[in-house]
Amino acid sequence: MADLQRRLIRLARRVLPAAAIFVLLAGALVLASDAAAGSARFGRFYAGFLGASALALLVLIVVIAQRIARLLAELKRQTPGARLTRRMLLMLIALAVPPVLVVYGFALFFLNATIDNWFNVRLEQALGDALEIGRAYLDERLETAEQKSGAFAAELAVLPDAGLQGRVDAALDAQGVTQLTVFGDNGAVLATASSDPRFLNPAYPDAAVLLQVQNAGRYAAAEPVGAEEQLKLRVVLPLPGSGPGPRRLLQALYPVPDTIRPLTTEVEKASFDFQRLKFLRDSLKLTFALVLTFVLLLSALFAVLTAFGVARRLTAPIGRLATATRAVGEGRYDTPLPIAGDDELGFLLTSFNQMQHELELADARTRHGAQEVEGQRAYLKAVLERLTTGVLGLDRDGILRTANHAAETILQVPWGRYIGRHLDSARQEHPALASLIDPILKHVAEGLREWREEVVVEQGGERRVLTVRGAELASAPGDAAGVVAVFDDLTLLNRAQREAAWAEVARRLAHEVKNPLTPIQLAAERLRRRFIGRLPPEETELLDRATHTIVSQVEALKALVNAFGDYARPPQIEARPLALHALIGEVLDLYENDQRIQLTRNFASQDPALRADAGRLRQLLHNLLKNSLEAMSGERKPHIEVATREVFDNGRLWVELTIADNGPGLPAGFDERWFEPYTTSKQRGTGLGLAVAKKIVEEHGGSIRAENRAAGGAVFTVRLPCDVDSARVIAAR
Amino acid sequence: MAFFMHCWKSIVSACACILLAACAAAGDAAQLRVRSANVNQGVLTARLQWQPSDAVLDALDHGIVLDFIVDLRAYGPTRLGWRTTLARAERHIELRYFPLSRRYQLRDLDRGDTRSYAARSLLLAALEDLRLELPDAWQRSAAREFVLRIDLDRDRLPGALRLPALLRPDWRLSSGDYQWQISSAG
Numbered sequence: 001m002a003d004l005q006r007r008l009i010r011l012a013r014r015v016l017p018a019a020a021i022f023v024l025l026a027g028a029l030v031l032a033s034d035a036a037a038g039s040a041r042f043g044r045f046y047a048g049f050l051g052a053s054a055l056a057l058l059v060l061i062v063v064i065a066q067r068i069a070r071l072l073a074e075l076k077r078q079t080p081g082a083r084l085t086r087r088m089l090l091m092l093i094a095l096a097v098p099p100v101l102v103v104y105g106f107a108l109f110f111l112n113a114t115i116d117n118w119f120n121v122r123l124e125q126a127l128g129d130a131l132e133i134g135r136a137y138l139d140e141r142l143e144t145a146e147q148k149s150g151a152f153a154a155e156l157a158v159l160p161d162a163g164l165q166g167r168v169d170a171a172l173d174a175q176g177v178t179q180l181t182v183f184g185d186n187g188a189v190l191a192t193a194s195s196d197p198r199f200l201n202p203a204y205p206d207a208a209v210l211l212q213v214q215n216a217g218r219y220a221a222a223e224p225v226g227a228e229e230q231l232k233l234r235v236v237l238p239l240p241g242s243g244p245g246p247r248r249l250l251q252a253l254y255p256v257p258d259t260i261r262p263l264t265t266e267v268e269k270a271s272f273d274f275q276r277l278k279f280l281r282d283s284l285k286l287t288f289a290l291v292l293t294f295v296l297l298l299s300a301l302f303a304v305l306t307a308f309g310v311a312r313r314l315t316a317p318i319g320r321l322a323t324a325t326r327a328v329g330e331g332r333y334d335t336p337l338p339i340a341g342d343d344e345l346g347f348l349l350t351s352f353n354q355m356q357h358e359l360e361l362a363d364a365r366t367r368h369g370a371q372e373v374e375g376q377r378a379y380l381k382a383v384l385e386r387l388t389t390g391v392l393g394l395d396r397d398g399i400l401r402t403a404n405h406a407a408e409t410i411l412q413v414p415w416g417r418y419i420g421r422h423l424d425s426a427r428q429e430h431p432a433l434a435s436l437i438d439p440i441l442k443h444v445a446e447g448l449r450e451w452r453e454e455v456v457v458e459q460g461g462e463r464r465v466l467t468v469r470g471a472e473l474a475s476a477p478g479d480a481a482g483v484v485a486v487f488d489d490l491t492l493l494n495r496a497q498r499e500a501a502w503a504e505v506a507r508r509l510a511h512e513v514k515n516p517l518t519p520i521q522l523a524a525e526r527l528r529r530r531f532i533g534r535l536p537p538e539e540t541e542l543l544d545r546a547t548h549t550i551v552s553q554v555e556a557l558k559a560l561v562n563a564f565g566d567y568a569r570p571p572q573i574e575a576r577p578l579a580l581h582a583l584i585g586e587v588l589d590l591y592e593n594d595q596r597i598q599l600t601r602n603f604a605s606q607d608p609a610l611r612a613d614a615g616r617l618r619q620l621l622h623n624l625l626k627n628s629l630e631a632m633s634g635e636r637k638p639h640i641e642v643a644t645r646e647v648f649d650n651g652r653l654w655v656e657l658t659i660a661d662n663g664p665g666l667p668a669g670f671d672e673r674w675f676e677p678y679t680t681s682k683q684r685g686t687g688l689g690l691a692v693a694k695k696i697v698e699e700h701g702g703s704i705r706a707e708n709r710a711a712g713g714a715v716f717t718v719r720l721p722c723d724v725d726s727a728r729v730i731a732a733r
Numbered sequence: 734m735a736f737f738m739h740c741w742k743s744i745v746s747a748c749a750c751i752l753l754a755a756c757a758a759a760g761d762a763a764q765l766r767v768r769s770a771n772v773n774q775g776v777l778t779a780r781l782q783w784q785p786s787d788a789v790l791d792a793l794d795h796g797i798v799l800d801f802i803v804d805l806r807a808y809g810p811t812r813l814g815w816r817t818t819l820a821r822a823e824r825h826i827e828l829r830y831f832p833l834s835r836r837y838q839l840r841d842l843d844r845g846d847t848r849s850y851a852a853r854s855l856l857l858a859a860l861e862d863l864r865l866e867l868p869d870a871w872q873r874s875a876a877r878e879f880v881l882r883i884d885l886d887r888d889r890l891p892g893a894l895r896l897p898a899l900l901r902p903d904w905r906l907s908s909g910d911y912q913w914q915i916s917s918a919g
Binding site for chain 1: 791792795796797831832833834835836838847848849850851855888891892893894895896897899900
C-alpha cells in the first residue's frame, strides 16, 4: 500500500508539472485564437493566464537554477556521472532549444506578415469611399427631411396646443416619419404620433441638441436610436412663434429607407470593423508576441528541465556504474547496482553485477587461500620453532631467508640479525661457523638437489658435531626457490651412545671379570696358607710376595669391577624425603678426623629438603670429595670447602652444592667428555668417579658442572631440585 | 532582413510590455478620479475628472467600445468596528462611436438610456457630469456613508487589446474608492 502510494506520488510529481505546462500552452493557444477572433469570451482568464504563466516561468527558472547549482557542485566534487550529465544536457539543449527559437522567430514573422496583409490600402480606400457615400446620402436625406419638417412646423405654428395632436396624427403618413412629437417649453409632450410601436415614447432633446437649436435654429442629424440602434434622421425645429408664449419644439424621426438601411449598416459595420482591426493591429501583434514569448519560454525552459531529467535518468546508472567500478577497484564488492531496465544499459548493469559477484567469489577464494597459506606458514613456523633440529633457509643467491630457534640454540648465533643478508656475513662475524657455512654455500652454488655432510664446530672451547642435510626448494617445476639446510647436534647423541657403550662394557666386565676374581683370590690365599712355612725361606718369601700381589691386584680388580658395576647399574633409586645438610654432615664427619685436610662447611641458612636416594647421594659426595683429595695429593695444605645455597631458576627452586678445593685446578681441555667413563688425569684413577657422580646427579634430575676457581683450584657444582612436599614431611618429623 | 526586423520589434515590444507592467503594477496613473458625488432621492450625481490618453481616444474613434463599471455602495453606521453594507448598485456605462453618423453615444446599459453626441468632447463632458437614476430602494435608504468607484471593464475589450491592456498603464482606468458622508440633516 505504501509502495503504491509512493509510486502514485512519484507519478504525480512527474506528470503534474508537465500537465500544468501543457494546460498553460493549450490555454495560450486558445487565448491567442480568441484574440485573433476579437472575441471576449475568455476575457476574464487573461490576467489569470498571465499570472499563471509568469508563476510557471518563475518556478521553472528557480528549479533550473537549482539543478544547475547542483550540477556545478557535483562537477566540483567530481561526482561520477556529473560530467556526462553536463555533456548530455548541453547536447539535449543544443538539440531542443534552437528549433524552438527558429519556430518562434518564423511564427512571429509570419504572424506579423499575415496581420499586415490584412490591411489592404485599396480596401481601406474603398471602405472609406463607401462610408463617405453613405454620409452624403444621409446628408441629402437630412436636407430633405429638414425642409419637410420646416414646412410642417410652419403649419403647426398657427395651431393651438389642443389642435396639435390631430394635425400630427394626420401628418404622420404624409410626412413619412417614424415619429412626430411636439414638446412644450417645459419639455412636456404636447402631441406625438409614431408609426413604429418601438418609438411610442419620445425622448426630449438633450442640452446639446437644444443648444444647437438655439444657436442654429434647427438640429438635423442621423442618429442610432433606440435599443436596436436603428439609424434615424432626427430633425428638431422650434415652431415659429406668432407671439409671446411658451416656445414649442417639433422633433421628427425620419427612417432611412428599407432598401438603403441594410446597405448603410453594412457599410458602416465593414468600415468600422476595418478601422477597429487597423487600430488593433499593433495590439494583436503584441498579443501574439506575448503569447508566443510565453510559449517559447515555457517550452524552452520545460525542455531544459526535461533535458535535466532525461540526462540525469540516462547518466544516473552510468554514474552508479562508475562509483561501483571505483569501489570494485578498491576491493569492495558490496555495491550491487539496481537494474534500470531491459535495454542495453540494463544488460550492462546486469553483466556488471554478475562480474562483481564473480569477483567477490574469486576474492573470497583468494582470501581463503591466503589465510590457508598464512595458516600453513604459521604452522610451519611453529613446527620450525619447536624443532630441535636447526633449520636455515636460503635463496639461490645465498641470502638467509629464515632461521628457526633451534639453529640459534645449537650454534648460539642470533640468526635474526642476518635475515636478508648473505650467509657469508654471519661467517665473517662468527669464524667458528666456517666449517658449517662453507659447505652450505658451496652446495648452494653447485645447485645440488640434496646433500648431506657431518661437520665439527669448535665454538667457545666446545666441540660440536653436526650433521647437515641440504635440499633444494622448488616452487614450480624447473624453478628453484632456494635451499633449506637442516642440522642436528650429534654431540649429546654421541655422548649418550658412548655412555651406553660404556655401560655395556661395565656390565660385561662386572659379569665376565668379577666372577673369576673370587676363586683367584681364594686360590691365592689357599696357596699362602698351605705353602708358607713349608717352603724354604727364599721361596716362602717369594710365595708371600706373589700371593700378596695376586690378592691385592684382585682387590684392585674387584674395586674396578664394582665401580664399573655401579656405573652400569640401571637407575634404581629409592627416593625419600631427606634433609641435605644432615646428609652432607654425616659424610663430612667421616673426613673430619683426617689431619691432612682442612674441611670448611658453608651451608645455606635453611636446610634444603630433597626427595632423593640417601645412599646414592652419599656415594656422590664420597666420589667428589675423593676426587678433590686425589687432585690435592701434592698440596701441602689441602683445603676443601663444601657449601650449599638455594637458587630459583627456570621456574623452580634448586639447591646448589659446591665442593671446592685449592688443588691444581682442572686439566687443560676439560669439558663434558671428562664426565665420561675412563677419562682421568690421574695415574691410578679408574676414570669412573666423575662418570658415576654425573650418573647419580642425572638420576635425581640434576646437573653437574666443573670449573676453575679464580683463587686457584677447581669447584664442582651439583644442582639438585628442591622438593616442597619433602620439606613438609621433614618438618613433621 | 525584414524577417529579423519584424521579429526583433515584436520581441522588444513584448519585453517592453512586460517591463512596463512590472513597473506600473505598483500604482495606477490617476487618469480617472471622482471629484464629487452625491446621492439624493435615488439619483447619483457625480462629477468626474478624466484625462484619457491618446491611445484610449484613438481606440474610441476606431470603434472600440469603452465600458465603465460604476460601483456604488451604501454603508450603515459602524458598530463595533464593523461596517454593514446597506445597498450596492453596479451600473455599466458604455461609450462608443458611430462613424456613419459621426455620433458618439453614451448608454446606460442597465436602464437602456442612450444619449448621442456630435463631438467627443461632449461625450466626455457628459461622462464627467454623470447622473444615474438608482433603483427605488435607494430612495428609502438611510445610508449616511457612500463609496463610489468607477473602473474601465477591461474584460469587455476586444481580445487583441486585452493582454496589452493588462500591461499598458493607459488602460488601467480606475478612479479608486471615493468615499463621502452625508449629514443627518441632509
